Amino acid sequence: MLGKMMYQPLLISSLIEHAARYHGDTAVLSKEVDGQITHSDWLTISNNSKRLANALASLGLKSSERIATLAWNNRRHLEAWYAISGSGMICHTINPRLFPEQLSYIINDADDRVLFFDVTFLPLILAIKDQIDNIKHFICLGARENKVLEQLPEVLFFDELLADHSTDFEWPQFDETTASSLCYTSGTTGNPKGILYTHRSSVLHAIALSMPDISALSAKDVLLPVVPMFHVNAWGTPYAAALTGCSLILPGPNLDGDSLVSLIDDYKVTVALGVPTIWQSLLTAAKARGSKLESMTRTIVGGAACPPSVIKTFREDFDCDAIHGWGMTETSPLGTMNQIKAKHKSLSKDEINELRKSQGRPPYGVEIRLMDTDQPLEPVEEDGVSQGRLQIRGHWIINDYYNHNPDAITEDGWFDTGDIATIDSDGYMNIRDRSKDLIKSGGEWISSVELENIAAAHPQITMAAAIAAAHKKWGERPVLIVVKEQNSELTEAQVLAFYEEKIASWQIPDKVIFVESILLNGAGKMVKKDLRDEYGDVLLSA
Numbered sequence: 001m002l003g004k005m006m007y008q009p010l011l012i013s014s015l016i017e018h019a020a021r022y023h024g025d026t027a028v029l030s031k032e033v034d035g036q037i038t039h040s041d042w043l044t045i046s047n048n049s050k051r052l053a054n055a056l057a058s059l060g061l062k063s064s065e066r067i068a069t070l071a072w073n074n075r076r077h078l079e080a081w082y083a084i085s086g087s088g089m090i091c092h093t094i095n096p097r098l099f100p101e102q103l104s105y106i107i108n109d110a111d112d113r114v115l116f117f118d119v120t121f122l123p124l125i126l127a128i129k130d131q132i133d134n135i136k137h138f139i140c141l142g143a144r145e146n147k148v149l150e151q152l153p154e155v156l157f158f159d160e161l162l163a164d165h166s167t168d169f170e171w172p173q174f175d176e177t178t179a180s181s182l183c184y185t186s187g188t189t190g191n192p193k194g195i196l197y198t199h200r201s202s203v204l205h206a207i208a209l210s211m212p213d214i215s216a217l218s219a220k221d222v223l224l225p226v227v228p229m230f231h232v233n234a235w236g237t238p239y240a241a242a243l244t245g246c247s248l249i250l251p252g253p254n255l256d257g258d259s260l261v262s263l264i265d266d267y268k269v270t271v272a273l274g275v276p277t278i279w280q281s282l283l284t285a286a287k288a289r290g291s292k293l294e295s296m297t298r299t300i301v302g303g304a305a306c307p308p309s310v311i312k313t314f315r316e317d318f319d320c321d322a323i324h325g326w327g328m329t330e331t332s333p334l335g336t337m338n339q340i341k342a343k344h345k346s347l348s349k350d351e352i353n354e355l356r357k358s359q360g361r362p363p364y365g366v367e368i369r370l371m372d373t374d375q376p377l378e379p380v381e382e383d384g385v386s387q388g389r390l391q392i393r394g395h396w397i398i399n400d401y402y403n404h405n406p407d408a409i410t411e412d413g414w415f416d417t418g419d420i421a422t423i424d425s426d427g428y429m430n431i432r433d434r435s436k437d438l439i440k441s442g443g444e445w446i447s448s449v450e451l452e453n454i455a456a457a458h459p460q461i462t463m464a465a466a467i468a469a470a471h472k473k474w475g476e477r478p479v480l481i482v483v484k485e486q487n488s489e490l491t492e493a494q495v496l497a498f499y500e501e502k503i504a505s506w507q508i509p510d511k512v513i514f515v516e517s518i519l520l521n522g523a524g525k526m527v528k529k530d531l532r533d534e535y536g537d538v539l540l541s542a
């Protein structure tokens with residue numbers, strides 16, 4: 001027998017409708033491409049997304065067509081998101097830091113019809129325009145600019161489209177499993193693969209993201225998503241922001257520490273999300289300026305392993321809780337988040353600090369498990385020590401890649417993450433490595449994450465990557481690539497000495513190489529593949 005309760009499909013349009021109706025005057029601030037801050041609110045964002053939905057319909061676009069965006073975190077991008085998905089089209093956010101060949105590859109693979117872009121990316125578009133014939137309309141996210149028109153005569157301007165259309169628009173109702181948005185993985189090996197989210201998965205994910213043991217987002221918060229809207233939909237924060245009716249600060253193109261400290265202090269940000277490299281530069285800038293980041297109560301750190309030193313500095317020097325989480329493009333991204341349980345309250349401060357280094361436990365809605373690295377059908381014990389391949393399933397986890405065959409779903413319906421982890425009896429998961437980044441020395445695994453975390457705690461090291469270098473005797477040995485603080489005289493011997501007593505001596509890197517900088521990808525993560533290509537043979541010539 002079916003129950004007798006109303007059924008309403010979980011649609012992304014319902015989020016913006018809610019925000020407009022119950023939080024209409026709550027501020028949405030946006031740093032624009034020209035550096036200006038514009039003040040808006042949820043009602044205006046909603047009205048503009050309706051105007052744009054009318055504009056898209058007038059261009060003859062139909063549901064399920066892919067509409068691409070190449071843009072920073074700003075209000076027009078947000079309005080485009082709600083207009084596209086709300087109308088039943090698919091919002092394809094593109095990482096502008098991909099190589100031009102990758103950009104044209106994914107625009108063709110997705111078969112995008114429209115490309116919204118911030119003026120910053122005009123040169124990129126002009127460079128690939130001949131390879132993307134499927135794009136029928138280019139829409140510049142701004143007011144009319146002659147210099148854009150001269151270079152791209154067919155361009156339409158976002159502000160003119162809004163001015164020409166009314167707010168009179170009813171969001172269509174459709175099946176909640178309809179595709180809503182599309183993101184491609186960074187594709188460090190092979191071509192990037194598309195992940196196609198549904199309305200249902202996005203709304204459920206937004207609810208989970210807001211829960212107390214995840215980010216505890218509420219209408220009292222001022223949220224700063226530093227993670228780009230093209231990196232797993234800014235981790236779902238623009239949806240969760242509308243759902244909770246919190247105030248939103250969209251940081252635009254300048255994500256350097258100094259600009260972020262200004263935004264946080266000027267607009268009293270209470271919660272921010274981003275990758276560890278962002279927070280490292282924020283902490284350096286805050287210290288240099290004497291800012292205590294007073295309004296911040298918490299920051300969510302994920303996307304790459306967060307060095308414990310960063311977590312500690314946030315908590316002890318800034319009285320701001322740093323919450324470590326784990327996720328992937330394929331998992332929307334929320335997989336786990338590190339929050340304590342009631343039974344942990346009696347632990348000492350040191351014990352709690354230790355517990356909170358890991359990537360945490362899954363919220364309701366996803367489950368995780370470990371499987372043997374050599375025998376894929378054998379489960380690994382969840383004792384906090386045994387390592388295995390991390391697998392996940394749940395309401396917002398990928399089932400199949402867009403345009404590709406499922407190559408990562410196990411026969412019993414789990415997604416294999418490619419990460420190597422431990423899980424303890426309380427469900428706390430600890431990422432040991434990406435399977436491809438693990439260093440196998442004489443048959444024993446060395447975690448590059450652990451080596452990098454130790455290096456990150458050194459006061460004169462700005463950034464460090466541990467890679468596997470080929471070795472005649474041991475197969476592979478760790479090599480540490482280091483960017484030192486400016487004017488530092490740090491030597492290789494001093495770096496190696498810093499590892500003593502912290503890990504077993506056979507795990508200490510064989511070599512330290514100092515470099516000026518380490519390339520970061522569009523999501524702010526170190527591109528370790530390039531480092532392996534460049535330095536993978538250094539120990540062979542030694």
Ligand code: AMP
Pocket residue numbers: 185186232301302303304305306324325326327328329330333359417418419431433434523
């Ligand atoms: P992406 O889909 O590009 O966001 O990359 C997902 C991958 O980033 C995961 O499979 C992990 O290897 C890594 N990752 C994400 N969050 C963390 C974390 N907190 N600690 C360690 N690795 C992480």
